[in-house]
Amino acid sequence: MATTKKVAAHYILLPGCPLLKNGIVTWTTGEKPRVEVNVHPGKELQGVEFHAGMIVAERVREQIRDWQPGDSLVKRVEHLYAAGEESTRALAIIQGADWKRLAWTGRTIITKIT
Numbered sequence: 465m466a467t468t469k470k471v472a473a474h475y476i477l478l479p480g481c482p483l484l485k486n487g488i489v490t491w492t493t494g495e496k497p498r499v500e501v502n503v504h505p506g507k508e509l510q511g512v513e514f515h516a517g518m519i520v521a522e523r524v525r526e527q528i529r530d531w532q533p534g535d536s537l538v539k540r541v542e543h544l545y546a547a548g549e550e551s552t553r554a555l556a557i558i559q560g561a562d563w564k565r566l567a568w569t570g571r572t573i574i575t576k577i578t
Contacts, residue, residue: 466492468492468493469490469492470490470512471513471515472509472512473514473517473518474517474518475563477519478497479545486501486502491552516559520541520574522552523544523553524558525575534568556574560572
């Protein structure tokens, strides 16, 4: 039986989608995630799990070996997407980045969320 989950974050960057600020991802296991704008940022939405940070495909977490403080999150993630598969098996959240510059820092972490 497929499970559907709704997650939101300050930023979303998934394969085939441009960077989105204040978005929601609706994801059913085995299907392509659907990304939409959160028209009520900052408000708690019933049935939506919020994570502070940037939602990315979980495979990004597996491939961040050489990232350095100051690296552009958007450029590095998009590069990984361009070099890999189009499907998204799971989602992860990047936290602790420099959100003004959208850059990796010495305290940035990435964890699986689905």
